[in-house]
Amino acid sequence: MKKFTKTILGAAAFSLLAGSAMAADAKACFIYVGPIGDFGWSYQHHQGLLAVEEAYGDKVETAYLESVPEGADAERAIERFARSGCNIIFTTSFGYMDPTNKVAAKFPDVKFEHATGYKRESENVATYSSKFYQGRYIQGQIAAKMSEKGVAGYIASFPIPEVVRGINSFMLGAQSINPDFKVKVVWANTWFDPGKEADAAKSLIDQGVDILTQHTDSTAPMQVAEERGIKAFGQASDMIEFGKKTQLTAIIDDWAPYYVERVGAVLDGTWESHDVWHGLAEGNVAMAEYSNMPDDVAAMAKETEEKIKSGELEPFTGPIKKQDGSDWLAEGEKADNGTMLGMNFYVEGVDDKLPQ
Amino acid sequence: MTPEIATAIFLTIATAATPLLIAALGELVVERSGVLNLGVEGMMVMGAVTGFGAAQITGSAYLGIVAAIICGALFSLLFGILTLSLATNQVATGLSLTLLGLGASGMIGENFIGLPGVKLKAIEIPLLSDIPVIGKVLFSQDLIFYISILLTIAIWYFVFRTRAGLTLRSVGDNHTSAHALGINVLKVRYLAVMFGGACAGLAGAHLSLVYTPQWTENMTAGRGWIALALVVFASWRPLRIVAGAYLFGAVTIAQFHAQAQGVAIPSQLLSSLPYIATIIVLVLISTNKRMTMKNTPASLGKPFVPDR
Numbered sequence: 295m296k297k298f299t300k301t302i303l304g305a306a307a308f309s310l311l312a313g314s315a316m317a318a319d320a321k322a323c324f325i326y327v328g329p330i331g332d333f334g335w336s337y338q339h340h341q342g343l344l345a346v347e348e349a350y351g352d353k354v355e356t357a358y359l360e361s362v363p364e365g366a367d368a369e370r371a372i373e374r375f376a377r378s379g380c381n382i383i384f385t386t387s388f389g390y391m392d393p394t395n396k397v398a399a400k401f402p403d404v405k406f407e408h409a410t411g412y413k414r415e416s417e418n419v420a421t422y423s424s425k426f427y428q429g430r431y432i433q434g435q436i437a438a439k440m441s442e443k444g445v446a447g448y449i450a451s452f453p454i455p456e457v458v459r460g461i462n463s464f465m466l467g468a469q470s471i472n473p474d475f476k477v478k479v480v481w482a483n484t485w486f487d488p489g490k491e492a493d494a495a496k497s498l499i500d501q502g503v504d505i506l507t508q509h510t511d512s513t514a515p516m517q518v519a520e521e522r523g524i525k526a527f528g529q530a531s532d533m534i535e536f537g538k539k540t541q542l543t544a545i546i547d548d549w550a551p552y553y554v555e556r557v558g559a560v561l562d563g564t565w566e567s568h569d570v571w572h573g574l575a576e577g578n579v580a581m582a583e584y585s586n587m588p589d590d591v592a593a594m595a596k597e598t599e600e601k602i603k604s605g606e607l608e609p610f611t612g613p614i615k616k617q618d619g620s621d622w623l624a625e626g627e628k629a630d631n632g633t634m635l636g637m638n639f640y641v642e643g644v645d646d647k648l649p650q
Numbered sequence: 651m652t653p654e655i656a657t658a659i660f661l662t663i664a665t666a667a668t669p670l671l672i673a674a675l676g677e678l679v680v681e682r683s684g685v686l687n688l689g690v691e692g693m694m695v696m697g698a699v700t701g702f703g704a705a706q707i708t709g710s711a712y713l714g715i716v717a718a719i720i721c722g723a724l725f726s727l728l729f730g731i732l733t734l735s736l737a738t739n740q741v742a743t744g745l746s747l748t749l750l751g752l753g754a755s756g757m758i759g760e761n762f763i764g765l766p767g768v769k770l771k772a773i774e775i776p777l778l779s780d781i782p783v784i785g786k787v788l789f790s791q792d793l794i795f796y797i798s799i800l801l802t803i804a805i806w807y808f809v810f811r812t813r814a815g816l817t818l819r820s821v822g823d824n825h826t827s828a829h830a831l832g833i834n835v836l837k838v839r840y841l842a843v844m845f846g847g848a849c850a851g852l853a854g855a856h857l858s859l860v861y862t863p864q865w866t867e868n869m870t871a872g873r874g875w876i877a878l879a880l881v882v883f884a885s886w887r888p889l890r891i892v893a894g895a896y897l898f899g900a901v902t903i904a905q906f907h908a909q910a911q912g913v914a915i916p917s918q919l920l921s922s923l924p925y926i927a928t929i930i931v932l933v934l935i936s937t938n939k940r941m942t943m944k945n946t947p948a949s950l951g952k953p954f955v956p957d958r
Contacts, residue, residue: 329867331756331763361868447910480909481917487871488862490902493666497906500658512869514862517766536766536864646909649917 318355322346322557323380325371326360327387328486334511334530335485335547336360339386339409342549349554353561364389369396376401382560384553385409387485388454395419405565407556410456412635417567422552423635425573426456427463428602429545429581430507431609432595433527434467436542436584437505438475439591440525445476447498449508449515451485453649455637457509462641463609464507467598469643478503479646488514499524505542516540525586532582543595544582551577571631575603610634615642653783659903660787665861667899668798669694669853673877674884674891675798675805676849681881682809683842684822684949688744689729691874692751693847697722697854699755702767702865705858711770715794715855722851723844725751730843734836737953748874756867767863770794794856801849806888818842822947825954835954850874876928883931885945894931898924 324343328336343356357380362371368390375383376397382405385394391411398406398419410423437446448464450457461479468475478501480494491510495518498506506526508515513536519526520540528534528544552572559565572578581599584592601607612623617640623629640648673690680687700721705714729747732738770792778789809815821828821838829835857873858865876898884890905920913920936942 329756331759331865331867333764333866337763478910478912480906481921483918483921484871486866486868488864488866488869489666489669489857489871489873492862493662493903494906496658496662497903498910500655500662501907501910503910512862512866513764513864517862517864521769531764535764645912647912647914 319353320381320557320560321355321357321379322553322560323356323375323378323383324358325362325368325375325383325385325387325390326358327362327364327389328511329360330358332486332511333513333533336386336511338530338547339384339549342553345550346553346557350557350561354557362390365393369393372397372406373400376404380404382407382557382565388452388456405560412569414567414569420556420565420567421569422556423456423571424547424549424578425571426545426547426579427459427609428573429579430460430463431467431602432581432598433507433543433545434464434469434475435471435598436587436591436595437464437507437527438468438471439594440542440587441475441503441505443502443504444472444474445478445503446505446507447495447501447503448477448479449491449494449498449506449510450479450481451510452483453481453638455635458640458648459634459637460509461644461646462637465641465644466609466614473643475643476645477643479644481649482510484510486511488512491515492518495519496522528582534582534585539586541582541585542587543584546580546582548578548580573602574599575605616640617642617644617648657783657786659907660783661791663896663899663903664787664791664795665899666902667895668795669856669861669873670877670880670898671798671892671895672794672801672856673850673853673874674880674895675801675888676846676853677877677881678884678886678888678891679805679809679818679849680842680846681950682822682886682947683818683839684825684947684952684954685733685839685843686740686744686951687726687729687733687747687843687846688741688878689726689747689751689874690846690850690877691870691872692748693722693725693850694751694854694857694874694877695755695868695870696725696751697851698858698869699759699762699854699865700851701855702762702858703758705768706762706765709768711768711859712793714768714859715770715852718851718855719848720851722854723848726843726847726850727840729847730840733953734839734843737955740951740953752868759865759867762865763867765865767858767865769863770859792860794852794860797852802888802892809888819947822949825949825952829954829956836956839954850877853877879928879932883928883935885935885941886947887945894928897927901927 326336330340359371384407386409388410394408395415398416406419408421411421482494492514495515499522504524506519508529513533516533516537520537526540528541530547532544534541584595610629612627613625614623616622697718701714701718704717705711732743733740772792775789779785825835880894883894901924
């Protein structure tokens with residue numbers, strides 16, 4: 295039996311409907327930034343929760359809260375979970391970083407896992423992320439090959455390191471094929487608003503881009519691209535159903551192996567704080583089928599994917615200059631993890647001013 | 651700017667403005683009757699999921715629209731029974747209607763996630779749609795767009811030029827006097843609430859059948875609240891709602907274009923422009939006491955119990 299918790303967060307209030315629960319060995323709880331039905335970021339995390347249920351059955355009780363706004367509400371939600379007997383809490387958005395650490399300090403016996411962050415202020419906080427940027431590099435290469443105008447549109451959410459890294463990696467991939475490639479970046483300032491994302495997509499297409507990529511969570515931009523007859527990349531989930539003639543590939547987040555492993559560690563008492571950053575090689579990031587492109591482009595993409603998996607290719611390898619033309623990485627030099635995780639600058643060639 | 655780009659931009663603006671316009675028009679009628687229904691967001695999202703589902707099952711976007719309208723009206727009836735017959739607090743009831751709608755639509759729509767929707771086809775009006783720019787923007791749109799324009803005119807005419815509209819306003823301004831004159835206050839309010847619900851449902855259908863033909867939870871993303879703000883923004887006058895909705899849409903789209911053009915203004919500031927504009931107008935309106943007094947329904951939000 296699982297405890298099923300579903301929440302709707304409105305202005306400030308939230309209500310909890312809880313079913314009955316039988317005694318389980320551990321309780322794993324998840325906090326999502328969007329609705330599980332976004333078919334993007336939160337949807338994929340929820341698939342991870344389902345995998346945990348599948349793997350441990352009655353031994354693990356699960357609970358989740360969806361659409362939890364980043365900020366003060368998040369702290370309340372995390373604390374509520376900590377009080378309700380959760381043994382491990384996964385907080386799955388960058389903006390939960392400070393609330394997670396704050397609550398973790400108050401509940402030393404509860405394990406906290408924060409996605410995409412870099413702060414581990416107490417022993418019971420671990421961080422984990424996936425190297426989505428590896429997929430963005432491949433997308434950049436495909437975009438440079440497929441775009442006739444040499445301009446791609448990039449719908450971004452918030453100027454946090456993860457998103458900036460993605461833009462830079464996309465740009466580096468594109469430049470490796472076409473040094474003059476341009477990217478137009480539009481900040482939607484939301485993770486999830488299908489209408490707004492569609493508006494951003496339309497505006498970019500009207501501005502003349504012929505390839506669209508997104509770092510927001512809904513399938514709306516893919517649909518707009520399909521309607522307008524240009525190509526696009528899916529985000530977080532395979533969005534091919536929304537763009538049969540449009541999707542080139544998609545970066546798929548697969549959190550299931552990690553969640554199953556970490557809940558397992560809680561069950562057998564081996565859980566320890568760590569910071570992991572898995573990518574294509576470990577299967578946490580996967581590419582959807584390369585479609586709607588000529589065979590040679592697909593072959594190139596596959597080759598790049600293999601090279602990244604084997605470690606032969608690392609997108610952030612010098613020589614790379616920063617946007618202002620100053621040197622960042624020398625020939626052959628690789629970016630260190632600290633700079634990667636806190637990335638707050640663009641590489642040369644990105645045609646946008648990074649919001650601060 | 652070439653005519654093609656201008657047309658595309660206008661079309662995008664119209665698409666962004668239409669759901670706001672329809673939902674706000676419905677709420678205007680509700681508030682003119684003296685009832686404040688804060689459940690627009692919930693009714694809208696229920697309309698969106700019903701519209702999507704009905705279109706998915708029947709294969710017809712038009713049946714989706716009909717279903718969304720009916721669903722919105724029935725959902726608002728729940729609000730009506732609570733606030734009108736049982737005289738509950740309108741603000742609290744409206745808020746719970748929103749929460750209920752968001753939750754219930756998520757449950758109803760669970761199986762619709764990840765399905766591409768049925769898109770409502772555009773209807774080209776012969777001859778008129780051939781006019782450059784204007785023809786494309788005004789005369790080759792989808793049915794809901796045409797409804798939104800006709801609805802604006804119809805509601806303006808109804809509220810200010812008909813006897814029934816006068817009755818509606820009198821109930822909203824002073825329900826005790828209206829009652830004394832023999833007007834069935836609760837009946838008028840029930841009809842107004844249901845009309846508002848039907849409009850919100852239709853606005854929701856626009857989201858899931860035209861704007862972004864898909865179902866995702868919370869897909870209204872706060873548009874119901876913007877519609878509510880628009881009613882005040884327009885000081886309860888239908889034609890001003892059109893201006894407000896299109897202004898809001900235009901600023902939203904303009905900021906995306908400014909960003910894509912690389913205008914060196916922080917994107918956070920650009921994103922907040924539509925909301926800043928709304929606040930400025932609200933401030934301007936509220937400083938003009940006379941106009942506020944003249945237009946605000948005096949009984950707004952006050953419960954009426956006939957036998958008291």
